[in-house]
Amino acid sequence: xxxxxxxxxxxxxxxxxxxxxxxxxxxxxxxxxxxxxxxxxxxxxxxxxxxxxxxxxxxxxxxxxxxxxxxxxxxxxxxxxxxxxxxxxxxxxxxxxxxxxxxxxxxxxxxxxxxxxxxxxxxxxxxxxxxxxxxxxxxxxxxxxxxxxxxxxxxxxxxxxxxxxxxxxxxxxxxxxxxxxxxxxxxxxxxxxxxxxxxxxxxxxxxxxxxxxxxxxxxxxxxxxxxxxxxxxxxxxxxxxxxxxxxxxxxxxxx
Amino acid sequence: xxxxxxxxxxxxxxxxxxxxxxxxxxxxxxxxxxxxxxxxxxxxxxxxxxxxxxxxxxxxxxxxxxxxxxxxxxxxxxxxxxxxxxxxxxxxxxxxxxxxxxxxxxxxxxxxxxxxxxxxxxxxxxxxxxxxxxxxxxxxxxxxxxxxxxxxxxxxxxxxxxxxxxxxxxxxxxxxxxxxxxxxxxxxxxxxxxxxxxxxxxxxxxxxxxxxxxxxxxxxxxxxxxxxxxxxxxxxxxxxxxxxxxxxxxxxxxxxxxxxxxxxxxxxxxx
Ligand SMILES: Nc1ncnc2c1ncn2[C@@H]1O[C@H](COP(=O)(O)OP(=O)(O)O)[C@@H](O)[C@H]1O
Ligand SMILES: [Mg+2]
Numbered sequence: 001x002x003x004x005x006x007x008x009x010x011x012x013x014x015x016x017x018x019x020x021x022x023x024x025x026x027x028x029x030x031x032x033x034x035x036x037x038x039x040x041x042x043x044x045x046x047x048x049x050x051x052x053x054x055x056x057x058x059x060x061x062x063x064x065x066x067x068x069x070x071x072x073x074x075x076x077x078x079x080x081x082x083x084x085x086x087x088x089x090x091x092x093x094x095x096x097x098x099x100x101x102x103x104x105x106x107x108x109x110x111x112x113x114x115x116x117x118x119x120x121x122x123x124x125x126x127x128x129x130x131x132x133x134x135x136x137x138x139x140x141x142x143x144x145x146x147x148x149x150x151x152x153x154x155x156x157x158x159x160x161x162x163x164x165x166x167x168x169x170x171x172x173x174x175x176x177x178x179x180x181x182x183x184x185x186x187x188x189x190x191x192x193x194x195x196x197x198x199x200x201x202x203x204x205x206x207x208x209x210x211x212x213x214x215x216x217x218x219x220x221x222x223x224x225x226x227x228x229x230x231x232x233x234x235x236x237x238x239x240x241x242x243x244x245x246x247x248x249x250x251x252x253x254x255x
Numbered sequence: 256x257x258x259x260x261x262x263x264x265x266x267x268x269x270x271x272x273x274x275x276x277x278x279x280x281x282x283x284x285x286x287x288x289x290x291x292x293x294x295x296x297x298x299x300x301x302x303x304x305x306x307x308x309x310x311x312x313x314x315x316x317x318x319x320x321x322x323x324x325x326x327x328x329x330x331x332x333x334x335x336x337x338x339x340x341x342x343x344x345x346x347x348x349x350x351x352x353x354x355x356x357x358x359x360x361x362x363x364x365x366x367x368x369x370x371x372x373x374x375x376x377x378x379x380x381x382x383x384x385x386x387x388x389x390x391x392x393x394x395x396x397x398x399x400x401x402x403x404x405x406x407x408x409x410x411x412x413x414x415x416x417x418x419x420x421x422x423x424x425x426x427x428x429x430x431x432x433x434x435x436x437x438x439x440x441x442x443x444x445x446x447x448x449x450x451x452x453x454x455x456x457x458x459x460x461x462x463x464x465x466x467x468x469x470x471x472x473x474x475x476x477x478x479x480x481x482x483x484x485x486x487x488x489x490x491x492x493x494x495x496x497x498x499x500x501x502x503x504x505x506x507x508x509x510x511x512x513x514x515x516x517x518x519x520x521x522x523x524x525x526x
Contacts, residue, residue, distance in 0.1 A: 125346070134366075134367065136335075
């Protein structure tokens with residue numbers, strides 16, 4: 001009975017949290033047009049989030065592609081269709097692994113940095129100081145970081161996929177001996193525009209979700225060292241769950 | 256005492272946080288062109304009062320009139336317009352940590368004006384010169400001492416030539432020399448720039464040296480008001496306790512607690 005009550009309470013809490021996240025999203029969208037006028041601020045943030053995550057994205061992309069080729073090769077070999085390895089790797093990366101793993105890594109690297117940066121600005125009165133200088137901190141600090149994350153995510157995802165395919169080629173063709181020609185030609189024949197669209201749409205959706213979660217957690221952090229720490233933890237956990245949930249949702253939409 | 260209309264006029268102000276009353280029926284006048292001090296023990300609501308004046312918080316009841324406008328009934332735009340005429344110095348400076356000293360001081364100018372770079376540079380260097388830190392323009396906030404941060408924040412607060420300058424605990428954590436510097440700056444800027452200054456502090460000695468008028472806040476209202484001299488000679492017990500720095504008096508040393516003897520005898524963490 002107590003367990004049920006607790007579950008119910010946390011369900012209500014999650015729901016009201018979702019509500020205030022949506023309100024915050026409205027607020028951000030409402031202030032976006034004027035923030036877009038200062039493109040420099042946004043491009044700085046794209047660079048920040050992108051550069052922060054680039055190395056880890058490239059490394060992970062390489063390894064994921066290589067593993068995919070190993071697993072795919074042993075599986076496809078059973079059916080005697082190793083030459084489809086290029087297609088399998090590319091589809092897996094573009095539609096699924098690229099957007100999802102990029103989002104998870106982005107949340108862990110750039111998302112936590114965003115949350116703790118904004119949280120610390122709140123804890124050290126920098127946001128209040130801006131308000132007192134008649135500068136709206138949402139427009140000046142939060143929106144550029146939010147938009148920057150949204151732009152950076154698909155770019156990072158593209159990088160991840162390209163390196164992943166390169167890694168798959170490395171293992172599949174160079175080590176396992178799949179024919180180089182059929183690896184590429186089958187891939188080019190089988191991957192359609194629709195698959196690429198699915199990947200891009202997913203990573204844009206993850207970009208909105210992960211950036212929103214990060215800036216929301218930072219902006220609403222309890223202004224103490226502990227509060228900022230908790231905000232960064234929550235960023236990672238929430239981003240991961242929301243990303244995987246959205247992934248299921250979008251996959252079923254694109255079927 | 257008040258020959259001219261006060262610049263800030265607070266009447267019948269009630270304010271409470273989470274049902275706990277902070278101010279009850281508070282009346283305060285801040286005369287134009289003077290240095291006014293708000294003194295009082297920690298937790299009386301001095302910072303809260305500043306936030307009420309600057310429109311970061313809103314009163315439950317009463318009016319807060321700043322230069323003829325009632326802050327409690329202004330729109331967000333109106334408040335932002337009003338704040339352009341105010342500068343505020345936060346307790347720890349609150350400099351933006353990702354840009355250097357020069358850019359910190361330039362920040363309000365870049366946000367609100369489109370001055371040519373040359374003119375902007377001159378303005379910023381003038382204000383940094385006024386606080387004695389022109390040589391530190393290239394440093395990052397993390398490289399500054401506490402006193403220097405506060406002086407940079409002061410330069411930033413005056414860069415838009417405000418009408419009202421507000422200081423929240425400007426002396427906390429400063430060594431005696433820095434304290435003297437800040438103290439002199441407060442007086443100097445007030446007189447040279449024709450400002451109206453509000454200084455929140457619990458450092459009785461320092462503030463008495465600079466304030467034209469002091470309010471002693473306690474228990475949600477004004478416990479005493481007057482020039483530093485008048486406060487010093489005030490016979491009331493609470494003023495005596497605060498000005499003399501006595502540990503116990505009308506403001507108790509102990510946070511309210513159940514009987515000490517019984518707490519000690521109770522078992523475990525029993526209360
Ligand atoms: N956000 C808040 N939530 C709850 N209580 C608060 C909050 N801000 C201030 N208080 C309480 O209001 C009182 C006045 O705070 P403050 O204005 O900071 O005092 P002072 O600046 O005089 O030390 C304190 O007792 C503090 O505990
Ligand atoms: Mg305070």
